[in-house]
Amino acid sequence: DSGVTQTPKHLITATGQRVTLRCSPRSGDLSVYWYQQSLDQGLQFLIQYYNGEERAKGNILERFSAQQFPDLHSELNLSSLELGDSALYFCASSVGAGVYEQYFGPGTRLTVT
């Protein structure tokens, strides 16, 4: 158990809908990262927050957004969902915003039908 929690574990929704994925980092970690993992693309970095502020953006679509709250938990919002958005979404956390190992949560499996 990495100490990173994610909810929900599974999510099934229809195209065009909007969902919110939630992540709580390990105790004491200030950085939160979101990743998408699909069979053909592997693990892709989406976005990073550090102590409430956005720090880095990766291959995140404009339909996706995220935020980190004062209690350091983070939410990833996915809107206008398409079939291709079906994937595993992982949250990871680290102590700071430098060369620190990232600890991953168990993931949310999103299925768009």
Next chain:
Amino acid sequence: EDQVTQSPEALRLQEGESSSLNCSYTVSGLRGLFWYRQDPGKGPEFLFTLYSAGEEKEKERLKATLTKKESFLHITAPKPEDSATYLCAVQPVNSGYSTLTFGKGTMLLVSP
């Protein structure tokens, strides 16, 4: 563009048969190289961080090494419980803070 290539894509070993997984990387500069283990449907589990060429780290039957162009994950006398996908990731110098670029992984199956 930063690239991470892992080989082989899949590897089947008999219990006790030692082998190595390869991670080749192309980055403008390397801050750190990370190895993770991922079981099906689970989140990646951190194994090692390597920072500079020549560095080695060990954990149980696993040993990770780093050169200027690649990293190896040596598995000595593997057991069936070592079966998993092993992911390599790099943190380039020019990346935003701690972002990681992952390879696609090597799927290891160890048969009893």
